[in-house]
Amino acid sequence: MNMTTxxxxxxxxxxxxxxxxxxxxxxxxxxxxxxxxxxxxxxMVSITFFFAIGGAAATLIRLELVYPTNWIVKSETYxxxxxxxxxxxVWFFLIPSIPAVLGNxxxxxxxxxxxxxxxxxxxxxxYLFIIGGAFTLFALLWGGVDTGWTFYTPLSSSFSNTHVxxxxxxxxxxxxxxxxxxxxxxxxxHTMRCPGMTWFRMPLFVWGMxxxxxxxxLATPVLAMTLALVGIERIWRIGIFDPAIGGDPLLFQHLxxxxxxPAVYIMILPGMAVESELITCFSRKEPxxxxxxxxxxxxxxxxxxxxxxxxxxxxxxxxxxxxxxxMLSMVVAVPSAIKVFNWTATLYRGSISLExxxxxxxxxxxxxxxxxxxxxxxxxxxxxxxxxxxxxVIAHFHxxxxxxxxxxxxxxxxxxxxxxxxxxxxxWWGRLxxxxxxxxxxxxxFPQFILGYIxxxxxxxxxxxxxxxxxxxxxxxxxxxxxxxxxxLIYLLLSLRYGKDAGNNPHRATGLEWTTTSPPxxxxxxTIPVITHEPYxxxxxxxxxxxxxxxx
Amino acid sequence: xxxxAYVEQQYEDIGQQTHSAxxxxxxxxxxxxxxxxxxxxxxxxxxxRWPDAFRQGSEDLELWIGGINTAVLLTSSLFMALAVRDAxxxxxxxxxxxxxxxxxxxxxxxxxxxxxxxxxxxxxxxPGINFSTIPPDETSKPPSQQHxxxxxxxxxxxxxxxxxxxxxxxxxxxxxxxxxLIILTxxxxxxxxxxxxxxIAGLYWHFVDIVWVFLYPILYLxxxx
Numbered sequence: 001m002n003m004t005t006x007x008x009x010x011x012x013x014x015x016x017x018x019x020x021x022x023x024x025x026x027x028x029x030x031x032x033x034x035x036x037x038x039x040x041x042x043x044m045v046s047i048t049f050f051f052a053i054g055g056a057a058a059t060l061i062r063l064e065l066v067y068p069t070n071w072i073v074k075s076e077t078y079x080x081x082x083x084x085x086x087x088x089x090v091w092f093f094l095i096p097s098i099p100a101v102l103g104n105x106x107x108x109x110x111x112x113x114x115x116x117x118x119x120x121x122x123x124x125x126x127y128l129f130i131i132g133g134a135f136t137l138f139a140l141l142w143g144g145v146d147t148g149w150t151f152y153t154p155l156s157s158s159f160s161n162t163h164v165x166x167x168x169x170x171x172x173x174x175x176x177x178x179x180x181x182x183x184x185x186x187x188x189x190h191t192m193r194c195p196g197m198t199w200f201r202m203p204l205f206v207w208g209m210x211x212x213x214x215x216x217x218l219a220t221p222v223l224a225m226t227l228a229l230v231g232i233e234r235i236w237r238i239g240i241f242d243p244a245i246g247g248d249p250l251l252f253q254h255l256x257x258x259x260x261x262p263a264v265y266i267m268i269l270p271g272m273a274v275e276s277e278l279i280t281c282f283s284r285k286e287p288x289x290x291x292x293x294x295x296x297x298x299x300x301x302x303x304x305x306x307x308x309x310x311x312x313x314x315x316x317x318x319x320x321x322x323x324x325x326x327m328l329s330m331v332v333a334v335p336s337a338i339k340v341f342n343w344t345a346t347l348y349r350g351s352i353s354l355e356x357x358x359x360x361x362x363x364x365x366x367x368x369x370x371x372x373x374x375x376x377x378x379x380x381x382x383x384x385x386x387x388x389x390x391x392x393v394i395a396h397f398h399x400x401x402x403x404x405x406x407x408x409x410x411x412x413x414x415x416x417x418x419x420x421x422x423x424x425x426x427x428w429w430g431r432l433x434x435x436x437x438x439x440x441x442x443x444x445x446f447p448q449f450i451l452g453y454i455x456x457x458x459x460x461x462x463x464x465x466x467x468x469x470x471x472x473x474x475x476x477x478x479x480x481x482x483x484x485x486x487x488x489l490i491y492l493l494l495s496l497r498y499g500k501d502a503g504n505n506p507h508r509a510t511g512l513e514w515t516t517t518s519p520p521x522x523x524x525x526x527t528i529p530v531i532t533h534e535p536y537x538x539x540x541x542x543x544x545x546x547x548x549x550x551x552x
Numbered sequence: 553x554x555x556x557a558y559v560e561q562q563y564e565d566i567g568q569q570t571h572s573a574x575x576x577x578x579x580x581x582x583x584x585x586x587x588x589x590x591x592x593x594x595x596x597x598x599x600x601r602w603p604d605a606f607r608q609g610s611e612d613l614e615l616w617i618g619g620i621n622t623a624v625l626l627t628s629s630l631f632m633a634l635a636v637r638d639a640x641x642x643x644x645x646x647x648x649x650x651x652x653x654x655x656x657x658x659x660x661x662x663x664x665x666x667x668x669x670x671x672x673x674x675x676x677x678x679p680g681i682n683f684s685t686i687p688p689d690e691t692s693k694p695p696s697q698q699h700x701x702x703x704x705x706x707x708x709x710x711x712x713x714x715x716x717x718x719x720x721x722x723x724x725x726x727x728x729x730x731x732x733l734i735i736l737t738x739x740x741x742x743x744x745x746x747x748x749x750x751x752i753a754g755l756y757w758h759f760v761d762i763v764w765v766f767l768y769p770i771l772y773l774x775x776x777x
Contacts, residue, residue, distance in 0.1 A: 115562035117572040183579045191572040192562075221583045225590035229714075236680030238710055240594075246602055246704035255590055528564070 019519040034119035040105035042126050047093050054088035057081045062478040065471045068463050078461035079146035086149030091174050092133055097409045098270030100181055103209045109513035110203050112194025112529045117187040125180040132174030139166035153241040153252040157233045165234050168227045175224040182216030185209055196531030203511055203535050204293050208273020211297035215262045223259035257308035265304040267401050269297055271408030272339055278361035278411050279343045281509040283350025286536045289342045296335035303332045313384045322381055329379035336372050356430030360411025363438045367403030392452025395445045403441055418502030422518040425495040437484035443477025510536050558746045570748045577752040581759050595711045602704040609708030610775040617668045618772040621661050628657030629761040636754040639747035648737045651730045658727050679710045712771055722760045729753050
């Protein structure tokens with residue numbers, strides 16, 4: 001079977017086909033499903049809900065910062081708001097976003113499998129996610145928590161009198177959800193590939209997800225145990241990180257960042273994975289340097305474990321370890337740059353078309369480059385001392401996490417929406433909202449680079465009046481960004497009812513997921529496919545087109 | 553092509569299923585290494601910082617109980633290995649019997665552990681509940697004749713209790729798994745063609761055993777020579 005030609009067989013006569021969405025409508029068929037595609041949709045609904053909550057917190061933060069005084073919320077409330085924004089966005093939106101939604105939906109389809117290796121475990125992950133989310137939401141509703149998403153001791157262990165333990169339990173539980181998802185994907189990649197799907201015939205999305213999963217499996221337990229120690233310390237008041245009995249608060253920071261720095265790569269590698277698919281499809285070209293893109297994901301996953309102390313340059317670590325971590329942090333820029341250069345080289349002389357997913361993909365390249373380069377700036381010891389804990393850092397990681405990951409997530413959702421639902425969204429609205437998001441994003445976060453550089457610290461609701469101009473610019477941008485995020489929610493949902501039928505392969509993309517029907521049948525493929533050539537064989541399409549056209 | 557009933561629907565054949573399940577368990581054990589790793593690292597950091605207090609802590613533990621427990625747990629691992637061997641050969645009676653012995657030795661271990669916890673509670677060594685730097689038999693003496701424990705021994709005892717309790721929790725999970733396996737074995741679930749659950753339960757149990765092999769020396773044996 002040639003997978004590209006299979007994509008061209010016109011959709012069979014429009015009888016009502018059974019697919020994974022319509023074979024059973026009962027609630028229990030969703031809540032007890034073992035189908036990776038349905039679980040992906042359960043995740044999609046859940047994380048959209050959490051995104052709305054985290055976004056609401058961000059809205060209040062930006063509103064408060066319009067004026068340099070406490071004009072809407074008290075300082076205590078402000079602390080709770082940014083903690084809620086961070087906790088929700090990191091653990092309940094970004095980390096599950098691409099892996100648990102798109103990864104779940106696509107991994108088995110891309111590998112030519114009927115399902116992930118452990119379908120029951122997959123459903124368990126979702127339930128753990130929901131239980132962890134319930135704990136966290138309950139704590140937030142019951143009065144919130146004010147430690148920041150980093151839970152630094154001794155504030156979190158001894159001084160804060162908010163609901164730290166509840167939130168920590170929530171994150172502990174959701175950590176298991178992450179671990180089990182990662183474990184599932186690694187095993188799926190190893191054992192569920194269809195005949196002929198060798199490692200170097202896998203789509204780059206799978207390579208990216210594989211690298212992400214390695215981090216999820218190896219880093220998350222460290223966070224879980226560290227937060228468990230904070231919880232134990234709080235409940236029994238016994239001071240594991242308390243200097244009064246010989247403990248060391250710096251140890252907490254080391255352990256926390258040993259997880260949380262790799263976790264930053266959980267929040268960008270999947271974005272890069274989606275990016276590789278979008279760029280190749282809308283350039284109609286093989287990726288430039290497939291092997292380099294694949295291995296740079298793995299390199300980022302490995303190097304990501306060796307840079308954690310660059311979060312602690314001013315926390316009292318030795319100058320020598322500062323030097324080493326500074327150098328190692330700059331090394332991470334190498335595989336990241338390889339990716340950016342390779343995507344750019346893929347665009348070169350491609351037949352580029354600017355559909356909605358491609359707009360997101362191009363936005364990703366620009367924003368990620370800015371986020372990445374400011375990361376190199378922050379890795380230099382001297383500059384970091386100046387801008388540590390300022391809005392410069394905030395702007396830097398929002399360029400990565402929002403400008404990178406959220407753009408990629410939205411690009412991916414648009415790209416695979418016709419596969420997931422069988423319907424096309426409205427292209428005009430899609431492009432419009434992609435442009436609105438790009439403009440809104442830059443207006444929100446670029447002023448924060450300047451704010452940070454001229455000295456505005458993070459996490460303060462009150463600031464000197466001379467910072468107001470840049471803060472107002474940022475808040476204005478945030479309102480545009482909010483519109484940009486609301487639009488897809490509306491037109492994507494409308495497309496379910498009014499959208500045109502998508503057909504099996506509306507983007508004329510390569511990849512096994514496009515060879516099956518849209519939406520896919522319950523077990524993905526009627527017969528397990530056999531792969532005979534490398535992925536991204538867009539040249540085969542060109543050849544066919546030439547043969548179809550009558551020669552003049 | 554029809555598959556045997558024990559091959560789940562997402563797999564092509566038993567080979568793929570066995571490979572997946574075994575790899576999954578190894579990955580799970582990798583996460584466990586990092587779970588325990590946090591505790592081992594923190595313990596090592598504090599031990600380096602407070603060597604005397606930690607040595608005193610080691611001396612306040614019951615060395616003989618730790619020693620017996622090490623032997624008990626290693627023996628249980630032997631029975632687990634024998635259970636796996638019999639599962640491969642299809643001797644289901646042997647599998648059930650050896651799993652039973654594994655459980656028995658696991659329970660003996662937990663019994664000793666509980667005894668040791670009780671003794672330590674009597675010695676006022678439990679942080680957060682009754683830890684005191686003055687040993688209970690010296691509280692009635694005048695302060696000049698007391699031999700107070702170092703303040704940081706509290707940290708040692710803290711890590712001792714967290715690590716051993718976390719280890720014991722893993723044993724309870726393992727015992728639960730083995731009870732299920734015994735029931736399945738007696739219902740004739742396993743055959744030489746399909747016995748992988750016994751094998752990966754074995755992997756888990758050996759891992760729990762190995763964790764103890766590291767816990768025993770760092771907690772009990774690093775004391776005055």
